[in-house]
Amino acid sequence: MKIPRIVIAxxxxxxxxxxxxxxxxxxxxxxxxxxxxxxxxxxxxDSCYHELASCKKSRNLDSWMVERDALPEIFxxxxxxxxxxxxxGVMGLFDGYDGTNEVGSTAEIxxxxxxxxxxxxxxxxxxxxxxxxxxxxxxxxxDLNIEGVILNNIGxxxxxxxxxxxxxxxxxxxxLGYLPRxxxxxxxxRHLGLIFPNKKPIAREMVGSITEFVEKFIDVxxxxxxxxxxxxxxxxxxxxxxxxxxGKGIRLAVAMDEAFFFYYPENLELIESLGVEIxxxxxxxxxxxxxxxxxxxxxxxxxELFGEKLEKNISLRxxxxxxxxxxxxxxAECGGLMYLAEKLIACDGKAxxxxxVFPAVVKMKSKLVSLGYVxxxxxxxxxxxxxxxxxxxxxxxxxxxxxxxxxxxxxLAKKKGxxxxxxxxFKNLLASYVHLHFSAKPQVVERFVMKMKKFKxxx
Numbered sequence: 001m002k003i004p005r006i007v008i009a010x011x012x013x014x015x016x017x018x019x020x021x022x023x024x025x026x027x028x029x030x031x032x033x034x035x036x037x038x039x040x041x042x043x044x045x046d047s048c049y050h051e052l053a054s055c056k057k058s059r060n061l062d063s064w065m066v067e068r069d070a071l072p073e074i075f076x077x078x079x080x081x082x083x084x085x086x087x088x089g090v091m092g093l094f095d096g097y098d099g100t101n102e103v104g105s106t107a108e109i110x111x112x113x114x115x116x117x118x119x120x121x122x123x124x125x126x127x128x129x130x131x132x133x134x135x136x137x138x139x140x141x142x143d144l145n146i147e148g149v150i151l152n153n154i155g156x157x158x159x160x161x162x163x164x165x166x167x168x169x170x171x172x173x174x175x176l177g178y179l180p181r182x183x184x185x186x187x188x189x190r191h192l193g194l195i196f197p198n199k200k201p202i203a204r205e206m207v208g209s210i211t212e213f214v215e216k217f218i219d220v221x222x223x224x225x226x227x228x229x230x231x232x233x234x235x236x237x238x239x240x241x242x243x244x245x246x247g248k249g250i251r252l253a254v255a256m257d258e259a260f261f262f263y264y265p266e267n268l269e270l271i272e273s274l275g276v277e278i279x280x281x282x283x284x285x286x287x288x289x290x291x292x293x294x295x296x297x298x299x300x301x302x303x304e305l306f307g308e309k310l311e312k313n314i315s316l317r318x319x320x321x322x323x324x325x326x327x328x329x330x331x332a333e334c335g336g337l338m339y340l341a342e343k344l345i346a347c348d349g350k351a352x353x354x355x356x357v358f359p360a361v362v363k364m365k366s367k368l369v370s371l372g373y374v375x376x377x378x379x380x381x382x383x384x385x386x387x388x389x390x391x392x393x394x395x396x397x398x399x400x401x402x403x404x405x406x407x408x409x410x411x412l413a414k415k416k417g418x419x420x421x422x423x424x425x426f427k428n429l430l431a432s433y434v435h436l437h438f439s440a441k442p443q444v445v446e447r448f449v450m451k452m453k454k455f456k457x458x459x
Contacts, residue, residue, distance in 0.1 A: 001234075003079050004227040007040075007110045007117045009089035011137060015122045016152035018046050019185050021088035022207055023214030024223065025053040028084060030211070031220075036082035038075070040106045041090035042373075042394035042435060044262040044300070049187070050088070052207050057265050061087065063112065064097045064104035064373055065392045065437045070240070071112050072233055074266060074439055077241050084227055087115060093137060093144075097373060104373070107144055113233060116147040116226050123163050124153030124181060131166040138171060147226045150218060151178040177218030184209045240442045241266075241273045247449040248275035250456060253290050255298040257282035259310065260335055262300030267438045270445045276452070283339060287315045294459075295329040295452040296320065298336030300435060304364050304399070307344055307352035317355045324357050324429050329383050329451040332431040334397060337424070338362045340431055341401065358426045359404035370395045374422075374434050382423070382430045383451050384444045391441055393434035401433075428455070 008024065010017040021037070028035045037050035037058040042065065050058035059078040061071060079085050089106030096105030110117050119137055123130045130151070138146050149167055154160045164175040179185055187206065214220065252271060254263075260283060268278055279290040283298070284306055303310060310317075320340075324330050332340050341360040344352045354362075376391040385391060403424060423432040428451060438445050 001076060002232045003076070003085060003230065004083065004224070005079075005085040005087060005113065005115045005230045006223060006227040007087045007089060007106060007113075007115045008120060009093040009106045009110070009117050010091075010120045011122065011133065012092040012095075015092075015120050016179060016185070017088055017120050018049060018187060019179060019210050020118075020120050020150055020152070020214065020218070021046075021086055022049050022053040023210040024218070024220065025050060025086050026207055026211040027215050027220050028086070028224070029054055033083040034081060036079050036085045038078065038085060038087040039090070040087065040109050041104065042396075042437075043090065046088060048261075049203075049207065050086075052203060053211070054086075056082075059265055060437070061109050061113075062104065062394075062437060063108045065394065066440045068108075068112060070439055071109070073239060073241075075113055076233060077239070077269075078265070084224070087113075093117070093119065094140060102141075107141055110145070111143055114145075114231050116145050116230055118148050118150055118176065118223065118226070119146055120150045120152055122153050123151045123159070123178075124155070127159070127162050128166040130163045131170045134167055134173065135171055138173060146173065147229075148174045148176040148222070150176050153181050154178045155181055174222070176222050179213055179217055182213070185213060240439060241269060243273055243275070245275045246446075247271075247453060250276045250295070250449060250452045251279050251290070251293045252276050252295040252297055252452065253279050253281050253293040255283050255296075255336065255339075256280040257284045258301075259284050259303050259306040260299055260301035260339075262333070262335065262435065264435075264437050264439075267436075267445075270438050270442055271449065274445065274449045276449055281316075283313065283316060283320075284309045285313075287313070289316065289319045289323060293323075293328070294456045295331075295448065296323060297330070298332040298339060300334035300336065303335045303339045303354075304344060304346050307346055307350070310339065310344075310354065311352040317353075320355050321357055324427065327428045327455065329448060329455055330429040330431075331384060331448065332429070333435050334395075334433050337401070337431040337433055338399060340429070357429060358424055358431075360424070361402045362399050363402070364399045368398055369400050370397050370433065376422075376434065379421075379423075380425075382425055383428050384430055384436075384448055385441075386447070389441070389443075391436060391444070393432075393436045395433050395435070397433055 035054040047058035102108040342356040378389040
């Protein structure tokens with residue numbers, strides 16, 4: 001299938017990939033393109049900015065969590081109906097799971113999808129040396145198709161011309177423009193990464209400002225031409241997203257509001273492909289769960305920012321606790337786990353009452369508690385997986401949990417070799433700090449739907 005596409009990569013984290021990507025997405029949308037954004041790696045926050053810029057949900061491409069052979073299918077599924085795809089990279093171009101190979105890197109995704117790459121370089125404190133830096137990236141992997149360079153943090157027009165000529169006189173690469181050194185281009189951050197835009201006017205204004213800079217200083221037409229030169233991608237014969245009526249009549253309540261919004265779109269779409277109806281609800285605003293549901297899914301988010309509102313919504317907290325105690329199949333990730341605990345203690349020390357499904361207290365910390373990929377060996381049967389199954393996921397959290405009850409469900413092997421017990425179960429609930437991408441093992445979806453179907457039949 002012929003799909004114009006481009007990878008926006010960087011020499012390192014913080015180089016300006018997100019600014020270039022969202023400005024390009026918004027600019028393409030203004031030109032009438034149907035733009036589909038993607039993000040390499042497990043990140044959720046950049047994806048929120050992508051959605052603001054393109055008005056389409058961004059999708060993640062992760063070659064560590066998901067099997068390499070499944071990624072073209074995930075890409076093609078997400079790209080349906082689009083005119084052009086913009087893929088924002090993660091960290092530096094060649095950074096991935098570890099330093100020994102390319103797994104999980106932007107470079108690997110670009111090669112799997114045979115996508116041309118635009119390299120973003122911070123030239124703020126360099127001139128001719130940038131050419132040497134770019135030469136190293138261009139020659140490090142000959143199988144990678146780097147088509148051009150965008151310079152960031154440029155001090156003046158003269159600075160730009162100096163760096164541009166150094167690159168183009170020494171390399172067979174075109175400089176496609178630059179972004180000037182300007183505070184308006186800096187996206188604010190908080191302890192969990194970039195500030196979640198939440199469709200606030202200030203975020204829209206910021207995206208608008210970045211787009212103006214991109215249209216003024218970057219050759220968008222040239223980038224379109226590069227994207228249109230991308231070769232066709234072969235369709236896979238068997239799609240994991242093929243429609244099935246196995247779960248017809250099943251209704252799954254999914255927490256979706258300003259406090260809970262971290263979901264990989266494919267997770268929900270794989271569930272829907274089995275005939276299940278997704279019914280959104282708000283732990284912040286709704287007084288009760290949706291009617292006639294057969295399962296609950298609470299994803300990640302920022303419950304610590306809405307502790308007071310979540311605590312005051314006593315009726316919904318009671319409804320969720322009662323439903324779980326009555327054995328409704330339920331799954332919670334990270335923020336969802338925090339919400340289902342007895343108490344959530346914010347950074348200022350204030351404690352908020354949460355759902356209280358199991359005896360646990362969550363405490364926000366002043367520094368990062370866990371970050372990285374997680375290799376899971378399932379220790380016993382649960383609502384998503386059978387004993388012995390291997391799963392892969394990702395953790396990114398600034399909180400820790402003290403549990404007084406049972407804690408035996410999964411072993412987590414982190415990349416430093418650390419192993420510890422993780423995952424909390426109560427009746428038909430599985431809750432964990434780990435975010436799972438269901439496309440890595442679609443059998444978890446089949447098992448979850450099977451559990452919900454059984455629950456419906458026994459009600």
